[in-house]
Amino acid sequence: MASFRLFVFVATLLVALALAAPTEKRNIQKRSFKVPRSLNPKRKRGPNGADAMRKAYMKYNIPGGFIDISKNSQSAKEGLKINAANGTNGTGTVAANPEDNAALFLSPVSIGGQTLNLDFDSGSSDLWVFSTQLPDQATQGHSAFDAEKSKSFKLMDGAQFSISYGDGSGAAGIVGTDKVDIGGVSVDNQAVELATAVSASFVQDTNTDGLVGLAFSQLNTVNDGTKKTPQKTFFDNVMGDLDMPVFTADLDPDGTGVYEFGKIDATKFTGDMQWVAVNTTSGFWQFESSSFAVDGKVAQNPNASPAIADTGTSLMLVDQAVAEAYYSQVQGAQEDQQAGGFVYPCNAKLPDMSFAIGADQMATIPGNQVTFAAVDDANTTCFGGIQGNGGAGIQIYGDTMFKAQFVAFNGGNQSLGFGAKPTQ
């Protein structure tokens, strides 16, 4: 399978210093801990389907399809501004016409005693943050990490990171270690990547101050100037000290919820958890999902792409044939270029969607949880939370799936567990 995430490493003229491996001194106060994911009170508008679709396509570098990236995305035109690691003021341009696509969800993380709101992303492996080395225009509305004000920050000389998506959106900058505290559990020498450059889409994402990557550490983009020197994710660093080497995502239908590390709370789902082995070759939480069911009628997806569990994507992107099969059962549904995907009358009755977890298990998303958002103010046309992947060769199971399924990410035996959330 082709690489669908494009990592670009910024070359440097500086002579790279050899990097000592950061010491793994930990300071675990608890054996399990929770992090809330709450609604961003500053967000003015509800979720936007086309926007969510564009983001997912951008993240995985899915070419065109019927999505006109340039139409909606200022960042597509602007690309990645400012070079990494020279600290000068570049052109951290705020788009002239910023759409209100501020992040919906916030999870607080303390770095060197400074609190930032970071997105927990099981689809990437960099912990990067807005930093005060960005130009002021870029950090407006964000909390930016100030390394000089942290007593525990240590610069990794010469180290850089650069994470870049298909259209040029992304972030790049310098790297250090600091004490990172999530939910009361801290790692003393966590690799923290300080953006000195971010693309306009992140600038506009007011109040998301960076990401906590929770995929496998091999995807981490840190380099020492000449070669890749992937750093461990926060989860990799704390995993061995937890009661169980797991974290769980428990997202509610409104998108809020809780990430819990170290424990699987069996009161949060009904029945038994269904487990599937993860294929870590790609660095994602990837598993086989080659059949599906619409209202319980099972069908095969003969050319099925592998699926990944990605908390950093709003929608559930399935193979195009699966999306078509699903919406063929929805009265009035159509693929709408302008809306950016499958839409249907908001009063349509939606069938349940089930997807395979490995060879012989299935998990279900109730029909009444499939809608992502209304397309118009009158709420007559709705945008589906299940969409086609445009032939990307990967199925990306994002929040649409997480709202219906309680998911455990097991780093110990490298597996995923799915438990049906109680219907509300």
Ligand SMILES: *[C@@H]1O[C@H](CO)[C@@H](O)[C@H](O)[C@H]1NC(C)=O
């Ligand atoms: C530093 O970044 C600025 C802003 O993009 C760029 O113009 C300049 O060439 C960079 N300098 C070096 C030495 O890379």
Ligand SMILES: *[C@@H]1O[C@H](CO)[C@@H](O)[C@H](O)[C@H]1NC(C)=O
């Ligand atoms: C960057 O620009 C800000 C004002 O926007 C200024 O206060 C700061 O000194 C500049 N930094 C550098 C390194 O030029």
Ligand SMILES: *[C@@H]1O[C@H](CO)[C@@H](O)[C@H](O)[C@H]1NC(C)=O
């Ligand atoms: C992984 O571990 C869990 C319990 O922690 C167990 O229930 C599950 O069967 C295991 N899965 C695989 C694929 O080994």
Ligand SMILES: *[C@@H]1O[C@H](CO)[C@@H](O)[C@H](O)[C@H]1NC(C)=O
């Ligand atoms: C694991 O995934 C890789 C690439 O995503 C694929 O090439 C390989 O065949 C998969 N391995 C198994 C055992 O399915």
Ligand SMILES: *[C@@H]1O[C@H](CO)[C@@H](O)[C@H](O)[C@H]1NC(C)=O
């Ligand atoms: C449309 O739905 C939103 C969210 O549920 C609601 O706040 C709004 O009042 C609805 N508008 C109309 C015209 O019903």
